[in-house]
Amino acid sequence: MSETQAQTQRVSAEDVKRVAELAYLELRHDEEVKMQRDLNAILGYIDQLNQVDTSSVEPMAQVAEILGGTSSALRADSPRPSLPRDHVMASAPETDGTFFKVPKVIER
Amino acid sequence: MTKRDTALPAIHDLRSALAASTASATELAHACFSRIDAEDKTIHAFLSLDREGALNKAGEIDDAATRCQPLPPLAGVPVGIKDVIVQEGLPATAGSKILEGYHPPYTATAVRRLADAGAVLLGKLNCDEFAMGSSNENSAYGPVRNPHAPDRVPGGSSGGSAAAVAAGMAIATLGTDTGGSIRQPASFCGVVGVLPTYGRVSRYGLIAFASSLDRIGPFAANVRDAATVLGVIAGHDPMDATSSAEPVPDYTANIDAGVRGLRLGVPAEYFAEGLDPEVRRAVEGAIDQLRANGAEIKPISLPHTRYAVPTYYVLATAEASANLARFDGVRYGYRAPDANTLSTMYRRSREGGFGAEVKRRIMLGTYVLSAGYYDAYYKKAQQVRRRLTDDFLSAFENVDAILTPTAPTPAFKLGEKVDDPVSMYLADIYTVTANLAGICGLSVPCGQSREGLPIGMQILGKHFDESMVFRVGQAVEKSQAH
Numbered sequence: 242m243s244e245t246q247a248q249t250q251r252v253s254a255e256d257v258k259r260v261a262e263l264a265y266l267e268l269r270h271d272e273e274v275k276m277q278r279d280l281n282a283i284l285g286y287i288d289q290l291n292q293v294d295t296s297s298v299e300p301m302a303q304v305a306e307i308l309g310g311t312s313s314a315l316r317a318d319s320p321r322p323s324l325p326r327d328h329v330m331a332s333a334p335e336t337d338g339t340f341f342k343v344p345k346v347i348e349r
Numbered sequence: 350m351t352k353r354d355t356a357l358p359a360i361h362d363l364r365s366a367l368a369a370s371t372a373s374a375t376e377l378a379h380a381c382f383s384r385i386d387a388e389d390k391t392i393h394a395f396l397s398l399d400r401e402g403a404l405n406k407a408g409e410i411d412d413a414a415t416r417c418q419p420l421p422p423l424a425g426v427p428v429g430i431k432d433v434i435v436q437e438g439l440p441a442t443a444g445s446k447i448l449e450g451y452h453p454p455y456t457a458t459a460v461r462r463l464a465d466a467g468a469v470l471l472g473k474l475n476c477d478e479f480a481m482g483s484s485n486e487n488s489a490y491g492p493v494r495n496p497h498a499p500d501r502v503p504g505g506s507s508g509g510s511a512a513a514v515a516a517g518m519a520i521a522t523l524g525t526d527t528g529g530s531i532r533q534p535a536s537f538c539g540v541v542g543v544l545p546t547y548g549r550v551s552r553y554g555l556i557a558f559a560s561s562l563d564r565i566g567p568f569a570a571n572v573r574d575a576a577t578v579l580g581v582i583a584g585h586d587p588m589d590a591t592s593s594a595e596p597v598p599d600y601t602a603n604i605d606a607g608v609r610g611l612r613l614g615v616p617a618e619y620f621a622e623g624l625d626p627e628v629r630r631a632v633e634g635a636i637d638q639l640r641a642n643g644a645e646i647k648p649i650s651l652p653h654t655r656y657a658v659p660t661y662y663v664l665a666t667a668e669a670s671a672n673l674a675r676f677d678g679v680r681y682g683y684r685a686p687d688a689n690t691l692s693t694m695y696r697r698s699r700e701g702g703f704g705a706e707v708k709r710r711i712m713l714g715t716y717v718l719s720a721g722y723y724d725a726y727y728k729k730a731q732q733v734r735r736r737l738t739d740d741f742l743s744a745f746e747n748v749d750a751i752l753t754p755t756a757p758t759p760a761f762k763l764g765e766k767v768d769d770p771v772s773m774y775l776a777d778i779y780t781v782t783a784n785l786a787g788i789c790g791l792s793v794p795c796g797q798s799r800e801g802l803p804i805g806m807q808i809l810g811k812h813f814d815e816s817m818v819f820r821v822g823q824a825v826e827k828s829q830a831h
Binding site for chain 2: 252298324345
């Protein structure tokens with residue numbers, strides 16, 4: 242029980258803030274509290290993966306590798322027209338018609 | 350529930366009737382919109398409709414039929430598209446507020462192929478935000494309700510796609526399946542849902558959740574229609590480097606061959622603790638029928654099954670955290686007002702645009718990829734993924750297909766699991782394995798609970814052996830009709 246307790250508290254409030262920073266999420270305080278609880282519950286559940294002996298197992302990132310050569314053919318590297326600029330810019334929150342506009346990049 | 354007449358024609362019958370001028374694609378499209386108008390205030394399967402485009406297309410089909418021109422394979426078939434798949438001219442929200450009002454500048458390959466085959470595109474279907482969920486309660490635009498019981502969920506994340514077919518609003522729909530998001534709602538709504546082999550259907554135009562797991566696949570009211578639709582959307586696409594060059598067979602050619610002499614595996618791990626007794630009874634009953642029809646039923650073991658859900662939640666969230674980095678308020682979608690620097694704008698746009706489950710998965714995915722945890726979680730899960738896949742490859746040396754329940758329970762009630770993420774994740778316990786291994790499968794109705802809720806059986810097949818799962822699915826469907 243004590244071990245379980247320790248495991249369920251592996252993610253601290255500071256960890257939540259650090260990870261939110263990495264993920265570019267600005268969580269409200271109430272969201273941080275709930276996130277800490279949920280992440281600990283989920284990671285506690287994920288811990289059972291440690292019961293599997295994987296010492297000689299190659300990591301598997303993609304299914305294609307086991308499907309043989311048929312599945313991962315690359316297309317020819319030849320130039321093609323892109324989407325028309327005005328079609329793309331039509332969805333932009335802010336644009337001057339040629340570029341996306343954003344708030345200033347350099348902070349001080 | 351009261352029994353309603355929701356029957357739309359089967360695709361094959363519709364095509365003959367159009368050719369014989371005893372049916373009209375325009376009338377059929379009107380009938381679908383009438384049903385949507387009457388029932389979708391309650392069900393909420395559709396997020397947007399294209400009445401004009403649909404009726405124009407139906408009119409073209411009727412003209413072609415009148416002039417006795419050859420009809421394409423999906424002539425006049427009314428279809429709906431899950432809103433994580435883009436179609437030029439209609440909004441694509443992915444069920445998220447962050448894409449509210451977004452109009453994609455191109456059309457997904459699968460949708461393009463449906464249109465080229467004569468399908469009538471009715472509109473876009475509700476789903477969990479970015480396809481993340483098992484109940485459709487994570488849609489920013491409100492949940493979908495199960496047509497069989499409106500106090501219950503339709504399943505997720507392709508809940509709108511399943512509900513639209515179940516309610517007779519469309520003959521077929523497209524959904525996506527990253528961990529069960531086609532098969533589980535198909536089971537909950539009493540329709541057929543297909544998970545094609547990884548690479549079988551191009552993902553070009555699919556708003557990505559977890560790229561090594563995501564698939565596009567069809568829903569339909571019967572196995573043959575589902576097979577017909579898959580035949581149209583499958584095949585190599587230069588726009589998706591992971592799409593396979595494997596030839597696409599005629600999936601209906603061998604569909605009535607029956608199961609005599611087939612070796613069908615039943616894995617003990619899928620009938621263990623946690624399986625609802627009514628689901629067990631229905632699935633075991635369907636297995637008995639297959640045995641009676643001449644199949645050899647073989648007990649098998651897939652020993653790593655219990656590790657599939659934790660493996661999935663590491664890998665899927667890790668990939669999602671990378672895929673969803675593109676939603677930053679710069680090129681499309683929601684931008685937070687009043688941010689005066691770029692990084693503040695990123696943070697506030699994502700904070701305001703994403704819902705709770707999406708944030709939870711981005712956080713989990715970022716955590717498992719972060720320095721110091723990568724080996725413990727991400728690499729470990731990739732290694733277990735290979736063990737899970739090897740389980741299937743070994744099993745398929747001795748069996749032609751594998752039979753399991755699709756979901757551990759029938760449809761649960763709205764609100765029942767929303768505050769307990771781990772409990773919600775366990776709704777995918779029998780489906781995530783196929784995504785991790787890349788194999789194909791489908792869910793076919795195999796019975797009902799005492800309350801009249803649909804129950805689905807999952808049939809899993811080897812890589813690119815969709816013909817086999819359709820053949821077994823057809824046998825299950827026929828035995829249900831008797």
